[in-house]
Amino acid sequence: MQKKLMATYILIISLTIIIAVLFSWNKGNQYFRDTVRKDTETKGQLLIDILTNEAENDSLDFQAFADRYSSKSEVRITLIDMEGIVVADSDEDYRIMDNHAFRNEVSRAIKGEIASKIRYSDTLGTYYLYTALPISIKGFQGVLRLSMPLIEIQNIAIDMIKYVVYGILIGAVIAVIIAYIVTKRFMEPLGQLTQAAIKISEGNYNDKIYIRSKDETGKLAEAFNDMSVKLSLNMWKLEKRNREFESVLSSMINGVVAVDEDYKVFLYNSKLNQILNIQEDIVGKSIYEVIRNTTIFNVLEKSIEQNEYIVDETIIKSNKKDKTVRVYANPIFAPKRASIKTMGTLLVIRDITQMKKLETMRSDFVSNVTHELNTPLTSIRGFVDTLKNGAIKDEKVAARFLDIIDIETERLSLLIQDILSLSAIENMEDEKNSSDNNIGEIINEVTEILNPKLENKDINIDIRVKKNVTYNCNRNRIKQLIINLMDNAIKYTEKGSVIISCDESEEDIIIEVTDTGIGIEEQHIPRLFERFYRVDKGRSRNMGGTGLGLSIVKHIVGLYKGKIEVESNIGVGTTFTIRLPK
Structure with missing residues (x-):
């Protein structure tokens, strides 16, 4: 800003100098020319008087007169008759000179006027002032023309212009220095205001401006400081409200997306990304680019057309797992004072896969x-x-x-x-009645309980338990888990062995039940833990099974935040591995 002001000042000063020089040159040159013209006319009158006196004394010699008074009057003297013929000239041979009747100043003087004309002389190669005066004396009537070169006048004018320019330049330098000081003093508070504004634009609202001036600049600085404080407070409130709003959005269990009247997204939450498997920022994009589901489009468009609440269900296809979602669409109504009634539509997408x-x-x-x-x-x-x-x-x-x-x-x-x-x-969130129990002792108790079921089978129970493995649990709950697993192993094994082992790592208690029974086909394994699911319904029911044993096992493992895995081969046997975190 200061540079622009200085450039403006310099430009104004430069234009002033140019105008002053041109004006001074024009006026000065004109002044000197007028002065020389009047002086020449005066000289011409004097020369006519002298020439008149000489004519009365019968001593008239035009060429001698021209030669004699030319040097004295410092002008070129030319005498011309009424026909335009030169009869005498102080600088040239009058006998070879052209007729001057058609020269402007001569023709006007012949008519009785005193005339002056500035003209370039091809003979002498410079500008001359020609002044012609009518003359009528004894024995001669014609024109007395005085010629004077203007080179000296130009030199005088140039010298004058130089002094004028020097004076103006000195004044201009002083003016520039003063302008620099004034602009610097004026721009300093503006610079502070500019820096403070930049900091505010970058989010720093704590910077203050300290200007002692009581003029408009000081008032501006004071108003700026007040604005900074209010802006800081408003931004804090806005950020707080935005954080609260974002927290509410991110905490919602449903996906939320808001679209404007052009079907472009202007708001959404992270849950929407999870439900619809979206991996990018979708703000500003058309809803048709983001979601590709006909039912959602129909719900959205119907809500916009009918301006009412619409609900529908659909299935979202996915490479991993299809999801069943319920879509709610509702118009976003503008405030009462707004000129428009609606601002768009709000879509709430709820994942009801688990519910279904x-x-x-x-x-x-x-x-x-x-x-x-x-x-x-x-x-x-x-x-x-x-x-x-x-x-x-x-x-x-x-x-x-x-x-x-x-x-x-x-x-x-x-x-x-x-x-x-x-x-x-x-219905239990965690196990309340728990204490430290020796897993080996629980396994031995279960083995004794199930021994009667081994009477008619060629099965050997192999117990492989690490000593002193304890776990904080409900004893009866773990006992029920092991009974169900071993009971299943015994039911589906006619001969061979049932191996139960217990070990521990730094993080888990590991319980394994392995049998050499009939095995389970791979397609049945994912559904083993469903209620009442039986691989062989007739055989299971005949053996007295309820179909709930493995489901109970899975829920007990889940109660202790554990994991259960199944490996099975047809005709070889099955292994159930349980990991209970310590």
Whole structure:
């Protein structure tokens, strides 16, 4: 800014100098020319008087007169008759000179005027002032012309202009110095204001301007400081509100995206990226570039067209796993004072995959429970009806029917017990009744409980437990886990061995149950831990299984934040590996 002001000052001073020089040159030159012209006319009158006196004394010699008075008057003297013929000249041979009748000053003098003319002389190579005066004396009538070179006048004018220019330049230098001091003094507070404004634009609102001046600059600085304080406070409030808003958005379990009337995204949260598998920033992009789902588009467009709340469900295709989402669309209404009614549309996308899965599981669970309860109840009712109709009189038949009723009743009891146990585990967030327990002792207790099931099978139980492995847990819960795993291993193994081992690492307690049984086909492994899922439904039910054992195992492992893995080969056997974090 200071440079621009200085450049402006210098330009103004330069233009002033140029105008002054041109004006001085023009006026000075004109002044000297007028002065010389008047002086020449005066000299001409004097020479005419002298020439008149000489003519009266009969001593008239024009050439002698011209030669004699030319040097005295410092002018060139030319005498011309009324026909324009030169009769005498102080500088040239008048006899060879051209007729001067058509020279402007001569022709006007012939007519009786005193005339002057500045003209370039080709003969002498310079500008001359020609002054012609009419003359009428005894024995001669014509024109007396005086010529004077203007080179001296120009030199005088140039010298004068030099002095004028020198004076102006000295004044200009002084003016520039003063202008520099003034602009510097004026620009210093403006520079401080500029630097402070730059800092504010960069986010620094704490910088203050200290100017003692009481003029407009000081008032400006004071207003700027007040503005800085207010701006800092407003920015703090705005940032706080933005942080709160962003925290609310990021904390939402649903994906949120807001689009304007041109279907361009101006707001979204990170949950949307997770649900729709978006890996880029989508602000400013069209919703059609970001999401490729017809149902979402229909919900959005219908909400905009009808200006109302719309809900629908759709499936988002993905390379990893398809997701079921529920889409809510609602217009974003502008404030009452705004000129427009709506500012766009808000889409809320909720991932209901797990909910749908739970609904399916709940439905399947009810169906399976109904089926599992209905089968033994139907059997019991059928045998009871048979006994009522007379079979009770046959002791052998009645005893066999009663044994079957007892078996089915036990199955019902076990099923209800497993359902209650599974429900209790599912509703627990963590294990409350826990203490340090020796895992080896629990395994030995389970082995003793299951020994009766080995009587009719050629199976050997191999226990491989590291000594003094303790774990903080509910003893009965871990006991139930091991019973279910070993019971399954014994059921599906006709001969060979069931190996149960317990070891520990720095981070986990590792329990493994390995059998040499029939094995499990690979397609069944992902669903092993579902409720009532059986690989061989008929065989499992005949063995007295409820279909809930492995589901209970999985929930117990989940209760302790552990992991369970299954490896199986058909005809070779199956290994269940459980890792419980310490």
